[in-house]
Every structure is written in C-alpha cells, then in structure tokens.
Amino acid sequence: MNFLIVGLGNIGPQYLFTRHNIGFMAVDFLAKQKDLNFKTDRLASVASYKLKGHTIYLIKPTTFMNLSGKAVNYWLSYYKIEKENMLVLVDDLAIPFDTLRLKPKGSSGGHNGLKSIEGVLGGTEYPRLRMGIGSDFAKGRQADYVLSNFSEAELETIPFILDKTAEIIETFCVEGLTKTMNKYNQ
Numbered sequence: 189m190n191f192l193i194v195g196l197g198n199i200g201p202q203y204l205f206t207r208h209n210i211g212f213m214a215v216d217f218l219a220k221q222k223d224l225n226f227k228t229d230r231l232a233s234v235a236s237y238k239l240k241g242h243t244i245y246l247i248k249p250t251t252f253m254n255l256s257g258k259a260v261n262y263w264l265s266y267y268k269i270e271k272e273n274m275l276v277l278v279d280d281l282a283i284p285f286d287t288l289r290l291k292p293k294g295s296s297g298g299h300n301g302l303k304s305i306e307g308v309l310g311g312t313e314y315p316r317l318r319m320g321i322g323s324d325f326a327k328g329r330q331a332d333y334v335l336s337n338f339s340e341a342e343l344e345t346i347p348f349i350l351d352k353t354a355e356i357i358e359t360f361c362v363e364g365l366t367k368t369m370n371k372y373n374q
Contacts, residue, residue: 244361
C-alpha cells in the first residue's frame with residue numbers, strides 16, 4: 189500500500205525555522221532519519237522509502253502554503269493514493285506548543301494550507317496531524333506569529349516533537365489511523 193505524507197510549509201530560507209514550517213521540519217526530520225534526499229519535481233519536493241511492504245512518499249509543496257492543494261492533488265493522483273492514506277502535517281495555533289493531535293478529518297481552522305487542500309479535494313475528510321505551535325501573540329498579530337521563528341527554548345524541544353511525529357507517521361502507515369489515534373492522542 190502507498191501513503192502520502194504532506195508536510196505543509198513555505199519555501200525559501202526566510203521561512204526555514206518558522207512556526208508555519210513545522211510540517212516541512214517534520215518531513216525533513218524523517219527523511220534525515222531514513223537517509224533520504226528530496227528531489228524537486230512537479231509542485232513539490234519528493235522523497236520516498238519502503239516500510240514493512242508499504243511505500244511512503246514524503247512531499248513538501250513548492251507552491252507556498254495557500255496553494256498546497258495543487259501539489260497534494262497532483263501527487264495523490266500520480267501515485268494513485270486514496271486520501272485516507274494521506275497524512276497532512278500542519279501547524280496549529282489552537283493547541284499548545286509541543287502538543288500533537290491526530291484527526292481523521294476537520295475544519296481548516298482558518299489555516300490557508302488546509303483551506304487549499306479542502307478546496308481541491310472537495311471536503312475535509314482526510315487525516316491530519318495537528319502540530320501545536322502555541323498562540324502567544326497580540327490581537328491582530330497572528331500572521332506575524334506564525335511566520336516568526338521558534339524561541340531558543342522551543343528549539344531545544346523541537347527534536348523531541350519531530351521524533352514523536354516520525355513515530356506517529358510510521359504507526360499511521362503500518363497500523364492505521366484508529367490504532368495510531370488511540371496510541372498517541374492523549
């Protein structure tokens with residue numbers, strides 16, 4: 189069976205360690221664990237590996253966040269993957285920093301990457317891993333906050349979050365959504 193793991197983020201060095209790019213950071217971390225290199229292809233950077241008879245494709249859309257759906261749609265179609273076998277890794281302001289929450293579906297919550305995917309796929313029925321980035325910003329400063337870098341203290345915690353994310357991704361691919369949610373959602 190094939191799986192598509194989508195890390196959401198923005199391309200460019202100025203966005204590298206921003207809160208909005210934690211999805212990119214997660215797939216980069218997993219790729220490094222597996223000694224993979226991304227190749228830039230149609231609408232995304234792509235890498236893949238085998239795990240217990242499954243092929244896991246990692247993508248980082250090169251379309252910028254608000255057009256992520258174009259890349260997702262293309263690669264789902266190209267690899268003939270059902271959206272149930274896709275996992276979108278997305279930053280989330282609504283949950284505390286370092287909290288991970290796996291969901292089978294849900295609203296975009298105002299997230300432009302999820303809005304784009306929702307628009308292209310025609311609904312919200314696809315798994316996502318919500319990665320908490322906290323919400324320590326003044327009223328009206330949300331955009332500045334998500335595009336800001338993590339603090340020094342947060343950066344020390346990031347490797348542990350990314351390691352747990354890699355575990356969740358592989359458990360999702362091998363054991364399925366329900367078992368993974370039961371195991372990791374607190």
